[in-house]
Amino acid sequence: MINYCLKTIMFQWRFPFILITSLVLLSINIGNKKAPFKVTRSSSFIEEHLKRMKEVQDREDFALSRAFILGDKRSLTKDLKTSFSKLHINHLFTPSGIHFSSFFILFLPLIKNLRKKEKRKLAFGVELILCLLPFGLNQFYSLKRISTLRITGMLFRKLKYKIDFFYIFLLSFFFDFIFGTYTQNPMSYTFSFLFLGSLLSNIKFSSLAFSFFSANLLLTLFFPIKVSLIGFFLGFLLTSLFSLIFPFLFIFYWISSLTYLNLCFPLLKVFKLLTFYSYTLSKYSIDFEIDIIGLVFLLIYSNTRKIRYLALAISLSSSRVYNIPQNRIKIKNKNDEVVKMNWSIKKDREKAKTTNITCSRLILSAGHRLECRKKKIRE
Structure with missing residues (x-):
């Protein structure tokens, strides 16, 4: 009983720390301009x-x-994006820890077999090479963070230094x-x-879904989104299913282009059907x-883990219309008037004035190029 209480106290600060730190990071970065979108050029093989x-x-x-x-x-398609967003599973479109772990499972039998044969150095080398693969890819930052986390854990294991994985997570994310x-x-x-x-700060598996639900609620404070109660928990189950089928999907995907057979069809069909009914x-x-x-x-819930505080968090909150940043609100000027202009054609141009x-605009077959200038005030 005493050990359980001590363990609970040791874990109790973790989830509040994650939420508060994330809150600070979101507050700092939410107003920053996004980097310009760059379409990465795929290799000829891809x-x-x-x-x-x-x-x-x-x-x-x-x-x-x-x-x-x-x-x-x-x-x-727009329909796919809408259904995945409603179920809060659009993270499946971004290679991350779920994808990496599922991919790593394919090589787990080989690594375990090498360890049994006392070829631990070779097993360590194979695992290290797999973890270094994402660093050869352009972007895919989430994969690189997961690789860094796994490599940090491998180094501590190699040094035979026992440390809680949550602290390894904090250390790798700090670096x-x-x-x-x-x-x-x-x-x-x-x-x-x-x-x-949120995943690693849990002491009980039963509270894992509520932690993810809380993390999504935190995002509603900064983004114009809402968390669907049914959609979230169904999406949570779909994420678990995806982690099981992804290794097979990954293998079938590359074989399909060689055999000219859509081997991914059964897995995608099942997942699409479940997504459709969950979305409905x-x-x-x-x-x-x-x-x-x-x-x-x-934040009180994150510390106490009592559901009633989570219920109060969502029941006492107002509509997000009150949370819109002031710089996103455009105040309409009552003196604004619709300017009506009569255009006349002169050669290859249309002209109008108030x-x-x-104003003048060049008549083009593909559209118009509009040019305006202020009139000079005669004194």
């Missing part, structure tokens, strides 16, 4: 592979498998904050810290969000 997959898969399967395996969301991917994509770093920290059910769910009052009760401005 381009050829995608051409073959287009021939063997329908549009939806092609888009889903491309997003799941390659992290490329450009082919996704990543200073020397790693934080400067390249602060928001991605914050999301990884929030959700992975989530439409009848209550959507939640929090404000400052809700945040206070959310008391304040004169």
